[in-house]
Amino acid sequence: MSDPAPLAVALQGVTMTYRTNGHAVHALAGIDLTLRQGEFVCLAGPSGSGKSTLLHLIGSLDQPTSGTIRVGEQEISGLSRQESALFRRRATGFVFQTFNLIPVLSGFENVEYVLLLQGVETSERRQRVMAMLAAVGLAELADRRVTELSGGQQQRVAVARALVGNPPLVLADEPTGNLDSTNGESIIRLLRRLNEERGTTVLYSSHDPRIIAWADRVLSLQDGRITEDRQQTGHP
C-alpha cells in the first residue's frame, strides 16, 4: 500500500464566533479536519451551515476565534494582513459564486493580475495566461472585456485566474451557484479535470447534489460542525 499524500490542510479545534446585535453566533463550533494533497473535496450543507466561513478561514481571509489552521507547512492563524496577502498570493486560488472579476479588465488581464502580483516576467506571464485560458476553453475570447462574456464564460475566467498562479490549494465557494445546470456542470467538470491534471487540492462548497456528486470526498456541515465525512467514488 502506497504512502498517503502529504497534508494540504489541517484544522484543529477551529471555532468562529460572530457578535451580531450583542448575540454570539457560532459559525463554526470546533472543526477538526485534514485534507491531503490532490484531493477533490466538497463542503456540503445548507445555507448558514458554515461552509463559506470555513473556506474563508482556510484561505486566510479571516481569522478563527480559536484553534489552529495549517496550510501546507504554514501555520496561518494569527497572520498579519500583509502576511495573509502574501500567503494567499502564493498558496491559494479563489473561485467565487458571483465570479468577482475586475469588470474593466479583459479576461486575459484578469487572469494576468495574479501573475503580476507574483512578479512573473512578461513573456512567461503571457504564455502562462494564454495556456490557462486555452485550458478553460477561452483562448479565443482572451481580449474581450469580462462584462461582455456570459456567466459561464466569466466563471471559466475565474477558474483560470484561480489556477494560473499554480497554487497548491483552490477554494471555490459555491462556484456553480450563479450558473444554470449546464454551465454549472461544465464548471465543476473543468475544476475536476484541472485537479486531476495538475494535482491541485480543490475544496469547494455546494448544496446541489449534482455538483456534490463530482467530489471524491464530501464533508457535510450542519450548524458549524462536520456531521459527516465520507468518501465517494465514481463521479459522473
Next chain:
Amino acid sequence: MMTTNSPGHPPSLSLLAVHLRIALRNIVRHQRRSLLTIAAVAVSVFCLIVFQALLAGLHQKMVESALGLDTGVVQLHGADFSRNRTRLAPLPNPEIIAPAFKAAGLTRFAPRLKAPALILAGRHSSSVQLSGIEPEQEAQVTLVRQKMVQGNYQLGPGQILVSQGLADALGLKTGDSMTLMVQSLFGQAKTGKFTVAGLFATGLDSFDQSHVYLSLATAQTLLEAEGAITEVAASCPPAEADELATRLRRQLPAGRFQVQVWQELAPDLAQLMELNNATFRMLIFILFAIVAMGIANTMTTVIFERFREFGTLTALGATPKNIVSLVLTESLLLGLFAALAGTLAGIAATAYCARYGIDLAHFTSANQYFVAGSVLKAVVTPHDLILANGITLATAVAAGLYPAWKAAQLNPVKALAHV
C-alpha cells in the same frame, strides 16, 4: 521554470501599469462623475494659474510704478547719508562711481544731486525736492520723460521741469520764469531764475506737487557743488537687485558708501507685496482644501461602490500597499486630467490677459502703484505653472490617502459579501 519575485517586493512596473489601466478605465466608465470631479479641480487649477499670473502682473506693475517714479531698484549714497538730514551729503570719489556700476553689471543708472528748495513764482511759493539730473540717464531709471505732457524733457542751462499740477498751483506755464531758493553746499542761501521748459504729470498728486528737475550741471552751479552728486539710482530687474547690489559693493571702497536695494528703499512696497502673497496663499489653501474634499468625496464613493472588487483583489493576494497604490493611482489620474485641463484653460486666459490686460482705472484711485499705467497684464512663468500643477497633484494624492487607507483596511470577507 516559473520566475517570481520574492514575496514582499515593491510592486513591479507592470503591476503599476495595470493599476493605471484599471484606474483609467474606471474613470472612463463613470464618465459623468469623473467629469464633474475633473471640472471642479480644473476650475481650481485655472483660478490658481490666473490669480497667480495676475498677482505677478500686479506686483510687476507696482514695482515698475513705485520704483520708476524716483527710487530705482538700487541706490548708492555716501556712508553718512540719512534721509532725515537736509544738509547736502555729496558722494565721495564721484569719478569711480560710473565704472563701478558698469563693472557690477548695472548699465542703467542715473547720477543725481538732490536738495530741498523753495519755488517763488509771483505771489506764490512752494517747497519742493530739487533733483539735478542727466536727462538721458534719468530716463533709463524713472518714468518722468514718459509722463511729459508739455514742453521739452531735455533740460538746458537755466531750464526747469515742473509738474502740471504744481504749475497750475503756482500759475505757471511753459516758458514762464520762476525763482528757486536753495541752501548751497556751504550753507548759504542761493537763488536762481529758471524758465519752465516742460510740464510732467505722473498722476500721483503728492509726487507731482513736490518734485522739480534741473540739469545736473545747472543744479551743481546753483548749489555751489561743482562735480558733486548725492546719489545714484539704478534700474534692473527687481529679482536681481540683491545680487547686483552685492557686486556693486565689491566694486566700491569699503566703509565709504552705502548700497541699498528696493526692499530697503521702499519697505512699504515690499511689505504690501508680502501681504498680497500671504493673502493669496491663504486663498489657495482654502481653494485646494475644497478641491481635496471633492476628490476625497469622489474616491470615497469609488471605494464604496467597489468594495467587492477590493475584496477580490485582497483574496487574490493584493497587499494593503497594492490596494493603496490602486486607489492613489486613480486619485492621481483624476488630478492629472484636471491639472491638464486647468493648465490649458489657464494658459489661454493668461495669454489673453497678458496681451490685452485688465484696465483697473475704474476700480482704483490714482496711487503710486499705478503710475506706470492702470492696465494690469498677467505674467505667467514656467515656475508658476509647475507649482500650480505640483500643488494639484499633491492635493489629489493627499485627498486619495484616506480613502486608499480605508480600502486597504477593508475586511475582505465583508467586502466580498458587499452588494
